[in-house]
Amino acid sequence: MSVATTEGRELLSSYIERIERIVEEIVALKDDQRVLFAEAKAKGFDTKAMRRIIKRRQKDQGEVTEQESIDGIYMHAIGMTSEHPLHAQVKRLTADGIGREQVIEALQLLIPVNGEIIASVGGHPMRLWRTADGKSFAEEYVPPPFQDFMNKRKAS
Structure with missing residues (x-):
């Protein structure tokens, strides 16, 4: 629509006025938000932590x-944590006493995209992996024949 016509000018003016009202409402809401954070801080709450939780x-x-899984792996890699995050998560899961299927589901959430892990779940090795589109899968792990040969050789 052209702004050269009366109808076009009125429509444009209407859009601008509506947007200006929304901007005023946003400013008022941000002021309310600042007041709430100030109240929380006055009561002793950590507002930085509150902001992180809201974003999360x-x-x-x-x-x-x-993201937590990747952060944990990176932190372990640079020495910020002593225990590998996957091991810590498995310990938490077993401490909670959850079932094998639940352990597998939880482990699948820890696998990065295009990644895989081999884990002993309930005494049985499992291959867990995630595809590029984020879908995760699990299957019984069968070691390749060469690995079996090497394991038998080491045992003897």
Whole structure:
């Protein structure tokens, strides 16, 4: 529509006025938010932690879990944590006394995209992997024949 016509000018003016009202509402809401954070801080709450939690709650749980998994791996790699994050997670899962299928589901959340792990779950080796599109899979792990040969050779 052209702004050269009366109808076009009125429509444009209407859009601009509506957008200006929305901007005013956003400013008022941000002021309310600042007041709430100030109240929380006055009561002794850590507002930085509150902001992190709010951001985290806005994300998909799978995305949060994957980010935590990758962060844990990187932190372990540079020496910020002594225990590998996968081992720590498995310990937590077994301490909770959850079943084999639940352990497998939980482990699948820890696998990065295009990654895989071999883990002993309930005494049986499992291959768990995630594809490029984020889908995760699990199957009984059967070692390659060469690995069997090497294992027998080491045992004798």
